[in-house]
Structures are given as C-alpha cells and as structure tokens.
Amino acid sequence: MPYLTAPEALGELLPGEPSYRADQLRRWLYEAPVLDPADMTNLPAAVRERLGGLWPFTVEEQQSADGGRTIKWLFRAPDGVAIEAVLMGYRSRVTLCISSQAGCAMGCTFCATGQFGFDRHLDAGEITAQVAYAGAHLREHPIEGSPDRVTNVVFMGMGEPLANYTHTREAIRRMVEVMGISGRSVTVSTVGFLPGMERLATEPWPVTLALSLHAADDDLRQRLVPINRRYPIDDLITAAATYAETKGRRVTLEWTLMDGVNDTPEQARGLAAIARELRAHVNVIALNPTPLSDLQRPSARAAEAFVERVAAAGANVTLRDTRGRDIDAACGQLRARKG
Ligand code: SF4
Known part of the structure; x- marks a missing residue:
C-alpha cells in the first residue's frame, strides 16, 4: 500500500x-x-x-448528485472502518471534503458522525489517499466546466482533524509540498480543539482555519459541542485571533443553522460581534437533519432572515448551499446508513 x-x-x-x-x-x-x-x-x-x-481502502459506494457535480465516496479500510469523502465541482475550483478520523469522539449533538462515536485516527497516508483517489477519478471522469484536478481540500468530513494532529499535519505537508496543492487552498475545520489551533499557528503553511462555532454563548455551545466545556468561546477567540495575526489569514467561522436553536436574533447578534472582533468571514449552512437527533433544518426564509441579521450587525456572512442533499452528503450520513 x-x-x-x-x-x-x-x-x-x-x-x-x-x-x-x-x-x-x-x-x-x-x-x-x-x-x-x-x-x-x-x-x-x-x-x-x-x-x-x-489504495489503503476499497470503494464500497460511490454516489453522485447535482448533475454529476457532487460525488461522494464511502471507502472501507481493511480493518472495517468507514471513511467518507465528497468531491464538489465548481466553475473555477474543485473542492474535496476529506475525513481525518474514522468516526469522531467530539460528540456534537447535531452530527451523524458524532452520534456513532470514535473508531480510530486515520493515518496520514489514508488521509492523503482520499485526495489522490479523487484526483485520479477526476483525470478519468472530469467534471464538465470545472478544473480537471483537486484544487481545494477541506478537512470537514468525519473527525476532528486537530485531535489527530500528527497525521493531519503530515497529510497537509504531503498535499502542499508533494502534490502541489496551495496551502491557502487547504482548510482545516475544527470544532475548537484549542491545543491543535495553537500548534497549527506554528506550522509553515498558510492553511485556512475554519472554526465551527455554531453558538455565540457558552451555555448553548456546550449543549451542541460538548468539548466547549474544556475550551470555552473566549479561549477559542483568542487562539483564532492569534492564528489570523500569525498567518495573515482571515479565519472563517462555520455556523450550522438549527431551527429554533441557534437561529435567534440574540445568536445572530452574538455571532456578528465575534466575527467583527476576529474580522472573520461567516459561513452559515442549514442543518442536514440526522436520524438520531430531533434537531431540524430551518426553513429557507428563516435561514435568509438569520443571515440578514448577521450582516446587518456588521459581519461578513454567506449562506452556503448544501450540496448533495439527496446523497447523504453531510458529515457521517452515508456511513450512518451503511454502518
Ligand atoms: S461535527 Fe465534526 S467534531 Fe463534531 S462530532 Fe461531527 S465530525 Fe466530530
């Protein structure tokens, strides 16, 4: 292998x-x-x-959606663990969402992966192989109107990448220094694993840091993201500000919008205040509901109203589309169905 x-x-x-x-x-x-x-x-x-x-895995399932512009793979490693990756073709870029762990120990209540618990860390080679596999697939099956290679990689699949720091770091090194992917085009998304955020700031590559915030106060956040009890919001803001300053890179804040939970005017104001303080860009994405949770997706109108409130409060914010809703494309959903 x-x-x-x-x-x-x-x-x-x-x-x-x-x-x-x-x-x-x-x-x-x-x-x-x-x-x-x-x-x-x-x-x-x-x-x-x-x-x-x-390949250090077999392809158990491949699904496509959005007219072939979104492709999702469920890979299976020899020890039986599942690994998910999603490829999304746009006009000027092809983005691959990869997994850093099989399962996840963070237990976020809105996430299918979190509800199934942790299997194991992925090796740097298993992480990099997802990028190589998608690249090889694209060479044989290009997406019409998109680049013929993986231009962007986001660590937003299964797992908390900064809790698997050594292998995440090595995978980033291989992508940037061997595969020729720009460091700026690699995004590490963390739910707020503070020691990893601090270490990442010391690395040589200008990767983008995306902090999955989801709530603007500690009470709500620790209900959605249990690790917030260990690393509260103020500490995360400090670490994100340090990262932005050290790298000269704007941090991104991710916000999964849940009906009646974090879509209130108070949360919009709190999010905007944090974004202004960090000069961060906010990405809002409506929840893809999972079978094991009662949390629901807000209506399109409610999502738009939330984003308008955040913008009116002075933050830079985008409402993202949810690619591949018809193929279990959100984190852990294909694996949740297949076991
Ligand atoms: S949202 Fe991310 S960190 Fe939280 S349980 Fe899911 S995979 Fe883990």
Whole structure:
C-alpha cells in the first residue's frame, strides 16, 4: 500500500530497483494519480505487482448528485472502518471534503458522525489517499466546466482533524509540498480543539482555519459541542485571533443553522460581534437533519432572515448551499446508513 509509506521513503518498497523508480512511483501517486497501477506506464509490470495494491481502502459506494457535480465516496479500510469523502465541482475550483478520523469522539449533538462515536485516527497516508483517489477519478471522469484536478481540500468530513494532529499535519505537508496543492487552498475545520489551533499557528503553511462555532454563548455551545466545556468561546477567540495575526489569514467561522436553536436574533447578534472582533468571514449552512437527533433544518426564509441579521450587525456572512442533499452528503450520513 504505497500511500501508507512517506513519499520520500518509497524506495523502501522497491529494494534492488534504481532510485529513479521511486521518483517515477511518487509522480504516479501524488502528481498524476491513477486509479489502476496498470496505468503507471513507465513502471515495469514486476515493479507494479510488488506494490501489493494501490489504495489503503476499497470503494464500497460511490454516489453522485447535482448533475454529476457532487460525488461522494464511502471507502472501507481493511480493518472495517468507514471513511467518507465528497468531491464538489465548481466553475473555477474543485473542492474535496476529506475525513481525518474514522468516526469522531467530539460528540456534537447535531452530527451523524458524532452520534456513532470514535473508531480510530486515520493515518496520514489514508488521509492523503482520499485526495489522490479523487484526483485520479477526476483525470478519468472530469467534471464538465470545472478544473480537471483537486484544487481545494477541506478537512470537514468525519473527525476532528486537530485531535489527530500528527497525521493531519503530515497529510497537509504531503498535499502542499508533494502534490502541489496551495496551502491557502487547504482548510482545516475544527470544532475548537484549542491545543491543535495553537500548534497549527506554528506550522509553515498558510492553511485556512475554519472554526465551527455554531453558538455565540457558552451555555448553548456546550449543549451542541460538548468539548466547549474544556475550551470555552473566549479561549477559542483568542487562539483564532492569534492564528489570523500569525498567518495573515482571515479565519472563517462555520455556523450550522438549527431551527429554533441557534437561529435567534440574540445568536445572530452574538455571532456578528465575534466575527467583527476576529474580522472573520461567516459561513452559515442549514442543518442536514440526522436520524438520531430531533434537531431540524430551518426553513429557507428563516435561514435568509438569520443571515440578514448577521450582516446587518456588521459581519461578513454567506449562506452556503448544501450540496448533495439527496446523497447523504453531510458529515457521517452515508456511513450512518451503511454502518
Ligand atoms: S461535527 Fe465534526 S467534531 Fe463534531 S462530532 Fe461531527 S465530525 Fe466530530
């Protein structure tokens, strides 16, 4: 499974082969990925066979929606854990949403993944392989009117990436330094894992930090996001401000809008105040309801009214569309159905 070996160590998989073979293999894995090792045309068949398979998972299900512009995969690792990734094609970019853990220990009450608990961390190779697989798929099946490669990566699938720091960091390094994805086009979304936010600020890459806030006061936030008891909002604001200052990058605030929960005028004002303080951009996305929770999606009108209130209070805010609603595209929903 070559993706489970660091790109610089691929020669260890090819003992007795000249060193340029490892360079050729690295190019096929990271720069011009292919779905099938047989397509690595400049590698002898004997070398390809020694790889013992290309992907550290099998494709259990592939779904597409939005006229083929959204594709979702459910991958299955050999130990049985599920890994989800979602590809979204736009006019000027192709964004891949990836998972950093199988399951999640954070227990956010509105999230399908959180309701199923934690299986294990993903290895850096399993994280990077999601990007490579999507890239290989795009080369064979381009999305009409979109770039033919993955231009943006968001850590917004299953898992809290900063709770799996070592592997998340290594995966980012491989994407930026080996695959050629711009650091600015990689977004790490955290539910507020404070030590990881602080460490990320010390890394060399200008990745975008997205803080999933969801509530503007600690009482509500700790009901939705239990880890808020350990890392309250004021501490997160301080860490986000430090990140923005250190990197010279605007932080994003994510807000999953839930009917009658965090769509009130008070929450809109509180969110706007935090966004103004951080000079952050706010992304509001209406909840995709999950079977194990009573939380509901607000009406389109209510979502628009909330966003108008946040904007009127002086914050920079966008109401995002929910790609792939007909294919369980929200975090953990496909896995929740498949088990
Ligand atoms: S929202 Fe993110 S951090 Fe929270 S349970 Fe779901 S995957 Fe984990």
